[in-house]
Amino acid sequence: MGAAERDALEGIERLRQRxxxxxxxxxxxxxxAGGKATRxxxxxxxxxxxxxxxxxxxxxxxxxxxxxxxxVVRPLRFPGGSIGELAVNGTVNDLxxxxxxxxxxxxxxxxxxxxxxxxxxxEIEAAARAARAAGVAIVGGDTKVVExxxxxxxxxxxxxxGRRDPRAHLSPNSLQPGDRILxxxxxxxxxxxxxxxxxxxxxxxxVESDTRPLWAAVDAxxxxxxxxxxxxxxxxxxxxxxxLNELAAASGVAIVVRETNVPVRPAxxxxxxxxxxxxxxxxxxxTFIAVVAPDSYAEALAALRPLPGCENAAExxxxxxxxxGMVVVETGFGGRRVMDMLVGDPLPRIC
Amino acid sequence: MGAAERDALEGIERLRQRxxxxxxxxxxxxxxAGGKATRxxxxxxxxxxxxxxxxxxxxxxxxxxxxxxxxVVRPLRFPGGSIGELAVNGTVNDLxxxxxxxxxxxxxxxxxxxxxxxxxxxEIEAAARAARAAGVAIVGGDTKVVExxxxxxxxxxxxxxGRRDPRAHLSPNSLQPGDRILxxxxxxxxxxxxxxxxxxxxxxxxVESDTRPLWAAVDAxxxxxxxxxxxxxxxxxxxxxxxLNELAAASGVAIVVRETNVPVRPAxxxxxxxxxxxxxxxxxxxTFIAVVAPDSYAEALAALRPLPGCENAAExxxxxxxxxGMVVVETGFGGRRVMDMLVGDPLPRIC
Numbered sequence: 001m002g003a004a005e006r007d008a009l010e011g012i013e014r015l016r017q018r019x020x021x022x023x024x025x026x027x028x029x030x031x032x033a034g035g036k037a038t039r040x041x042x043x044x045x046x047x048x049x050x051x052x053x054x055x056x057x058x059x060x061x062x063x064x065x066x067x068x069x070x071x072v073v074r075p076l077r078f079p080g081g082s083i084g085e086l087a088v089n090g091t092v093n094d095l096x097x098x099x100x101x102x103x104x105x106x107x108x109x110x111x112x113x114x115x116x117x118x119x120x121x122x123e124i125e126a127a128a129r130a131a132r133a134a135g136v137a138i139v140g141g142d143t144k145v146v147e148x149x150x151x152x153x154x155x156x157x158x159x160x161x162g163r164r165d166p167r168a169h170l171s172p173n174s175l176q177p178g179d180r181i182l183x184x185x186x187x188x189x190x191x192x193x194x195x196x197x198x199x200x201x202x203x204x205x206x207v208e209s210d211t212r213p214l215w216a217a218v219d220a221x222x223x224x225x226x227x228x229x230x231x232x233x234x235x236x237x238x239x240x241x242x243x244l245n246e247l248a249a250a251s252g253v254a255i256v257v258r259e260t261n262v263p264v265r266p267a268x269x270x271x272x273x274x275x276x277x278x279x280x281x282x283x284x285x286x287t288f289i290a291v292v293a294p295d296s297y298a299e300a301l302a303a304l305r306p307l308p309g310c311e312n313a314a315e316x317x318x319x320x321x322x323x324x325g326m327v328v329v330e331t332g333f334g335g336r337r338v339m340d341m342l343v344g345d346p347l348p349r350i351c
Numbered sequence: 352m353g354a355a356e357r358d359a360l361e362g363i364e365r366l367r368q369r370x371x372x373x374x375x376x377x378x379x380x381x382x383x384a385g386g387k388a389t390r391x392x393x394x395x396x397x398x399x400x401x402x403x404x405x406x407x408x409x410x411x412x413x414x415x416x417x418x419x420x421x422x423v424v425r426p427l428r429f430p431g432g433s434i435g436e437l438a439v440n441g442t443v444n445d446l447x448x449x450x451x452x453x454x455x456x457x458x459x460x461x462x463x464x465x466x467x468x469x470x471x472x473x474e475i476e477a478a479a480r481a482a483r484a485a486g487v488a489i490v491g492g493d494t495k496v497v498e499x500x501x502x503x504x505x506x507x508x509x510x511x512x513g514r515r516d517p518r519a520h521l522s523p524n525s526l527q528p529g530d531r532i533l534x535x536x537x538x539x540x541x542x543x544x545x546x547x548x549x550x551x552x553x554x555x556x557x558v559e560s561d562t563r564p565l566w567a568a569v570d571a572x573x574x575x576x577x578x579x580x581x582x583x584x585x586x587x588x589x590x591x592x593x594x595l596n597e598l599a600a601a602s603g604v605a606i607v608v609r610e611t612n613v614p615v616r617p618a619x620x621x622x623x624x625x626x627x628x629x630x631x632x633x634x635x636x637x638t639f640i641a642v643v644a645p646d647s648y649a650e651a652l653a654a655l656r657p658l659p660g661c662e663n664a665a666e667x668x669x670x671x672x673x674x675x676g677m678v679v680v681e682t683g684f685g686g687r688r689v690m691d692m693l694v695g696d697p698l699p700r701i702c
Contacts, residue, residue, distance in 0.1 A: 106418070
C-alpha cells in the first residue's frame with residue numbers, strides 16, 4: 001500500500017473512530033439491520049442512556065453471562081429452520097460466543113390475535129427440540145396477545161443465562177497483528193435461505209439455513225491447549241463483513257481477508273450474484289468467526305472440522321497493524337478493496 | 352355454609368382441579384389477559400411442550416432466579432407511568448415476589464418503522480430511571496425493527512436475574528388454614544389509570560398507576576423475625592381475584608375475603624362502578640398479596656406501612672380449610688359470593 005493510499009484510509013478511519021451520534025428523527029428498518037445504523041442507535045442513544053459501557057454478545061454478571069434477543073423473522077418457517085428454533089439457537093450462540101456454557105433460557109411470546117394455535121404449537125415444539133439439542137432448559141416465559149394487525153403472527157424473545165468457562169479469555173479488543181481469522185463454515189446460508197423462502201425473487205435454489213447451537217464447537221476450541229483464542233463472534237445480522245469491521249475497530253488493527261479462502265456454497269454464491277448481494281453481508285445463524293494466535297490455526301481447524309456444521313471451517317485472513325480499524329479484501333484477481341460494515345437493510349427481518 | 356352448598360362448591364372444584372386442556376383453534380385476546388384462558392394456554396400447551404413443571408413468577412436456576420415479561424401496554428404513557436418504567440418494575444417485581452434480590456436486567460426492543468426517535472428516547476430514559484430507582488443495572492439488550500403496521504409503536508421485553516434471599520421460604524402450596532391474607536396497598540389503580548388514559552369512556556378521574564419496584568417492601572417483610580411468610584404474589588393481569596384463586600388452588604385451601612377491608616381508592620371504585628368492572632380483577636403493578644401465619648399479620652403490616660406505596664396495606668381475609676380451592680367474598684351486607692378467576696379480557700394490553 002502506498003503512502004497516499006494509507007493516508008487516505010487513515011483519514012477515513014479517524015472519522016469512523018469518532019463516537020457515534022444518533023441524529024435520526026425516526027426509526028427506520030436500517031436501525032434493526034445490524035449494520036452502521038444499528039451501531040449508531042446502540043452506541044449513540046441506547047447504551048449511553050442505559051449506562052452500558054461495554055457492548056458484547058452477552059453481558060457479564062460476575063461469572064455469569066446474560067444475553068437477550070427478540071426474533072421477528074419472516075416467514076416463520078424457512079428451509080432448515082423456523083422462528084422457534086432460531087430463537088433458541090441464536091441466544092444459546094450469543095452465550096457461546098462469550099465463552100459461556102448455557103445454563104437456562106426464558107421465552108417470551110407476543111402473539112397476534114387470531115393466530116392459529118397449530119402454528120404456535122409448531123414453534124413451541126421447535127423451540128423445545130432446539131433447547132434439548134443444545135442441552136439447555138427453557139425454565140420460564142410469558143405470553144402477551146395483541147390485536148389483529150398489531151403484530152405479524154408472533155414475535156419471540158429469548159434470554160439466556162450462562163456460566164463463563166474459565167478456559168475462555170475472549171475480548172474483541174485483543175486482536176494482534178499476525179493473528180489468523182477463521183470461519184467455522186460456509187457463509188450466507190441463513191440470509192439466502194430466508195430471502196428465497198419469501199418467494200419475492202422467483203428464484204429456486206436448494207439452500208438451507210445454518211441455524212444450529214454452537215456451544216459444542218466453542219467447547220472443542222477451548223479444549224485445544226494453548227490455542228491463543230482471542231475472540232469469537234457469530235456472524236448474524238450484518239454478516240461476516242460487519243463482524244470483522246467491529247473487531248478491527250475494537251482492537252485498532254487491520255484485517256485482511258483472502259476472498260478465495262472464504263467458503264461459500266455455489267447455490268448461495270449464485271443467488272447473491274443474480275440479486276447483486278454479497279455473501280459477506282448475509283446473515284448466518286450457526287457460523288462464527290474465531291480469531292486465533294498465528295501458530296495455532298491449523299489445530300483450531302482440526303478441532304472444528306469433525307463437528308456438524310463445521311466441516312468447511314477455513315482460515316480466511318490475517319490481522320495486520322495497518323490500516324487501523326479497516327477490513328481489506330484481497331480478491332482472487334490480485335485486487336484489494338475496503339469492505340465496510342453493512343449500510344442500510346437489504347434483507348429486513350432476517351432473524 | 353350448608354351441606355348442600357358445600358357439595359355443590361366441591362363439585363365445581365373437582366371440575367376445576369382437572370388438568371387444563373388447551374383446545375382453542377386460534378389465539379384470542381383472552382389468552383393474554385392473565386385469567387382462565389391464559390392459564391389453559393400455559394398449563395395445557397406451553398408448559399408441557401417446554402417441559403416446565405412448576406409455574407411461578409420466576410424460575411429457579413440453583414440459587415438464582417430468572418424471569419421474563421413482554422410489555423405491550425397502550426397507550427405508551429399513562430398517568431403515573433409509561434411502558435419503559437413498567438417493563439423494569441414488572442420484571443423487578445417478579446423477582447421480588449420469588450424472594451429474589453434483583454441483580455441485573457436485559458431489555459429487548461421491537462420497534463415499528465417510523466417510530467419517532469424522541470418517543471424511543473423517552474422510554475429508554477424511563478427504563479433507565481426505573482432501574483436506578485430499583486437499584487438494578489440494565490446490562491444488555493437487543494433491537495429489532497419491523498415494518499410500519501407490524502407492531503404498535505414499540506414492544507419491550509425485560510428479563511431479570513436475581514439471587515434468592517436465604518430468608519425467604521415462599522411457596523404457593525404452603526397456605527394453611529388460619530393464615531391471613533394481606534394486600535400491600537390500594538387495588539385496581541394501574542388498570543383504572545390505563546383504561547381512563549385510553550379516553551374511550553369520556554370519564555375523567557385523578558387515578559395514577561401504582562407502578563413501582565417492590566423489592567424494598569419484600570426486604571422489609573423478610574426482616575421481620577419469625578413472620579411465617581408463606582407466599583408473595585403481585586396482583587398484575589387478572590388482579591387480586593385471580594391471584595387468590597391461584598393460591599387457593601395451589602394449596603388446596605379456601606380463602607375468605609372481607610370486602611370491606613379491601614383498600615380501594617374512591618376514584619377507582621367510582622370508575623369501576625360506572626363501567627361495571629370489579630376492582631378485584633383490575634391489574635396492579637406495585638401492589639401485592641402476602642400470606643402470613645395467623646399470629647404475625649400485625650407485625651407484617653407494621654413493617655409495610657412506612658414504605659412508599661404501602662401506606663394502605665391491610666389484612667383483607669383468611670385461609671380456611673373449605674371449600675377447597677375456592678375464594679369466597681364476604682360482602683359488607685353480610686352476603687357471600689364465590690369470586691372466580693378472571694374470564695375473558697375486559698381490558699386488553701394493560702401491561
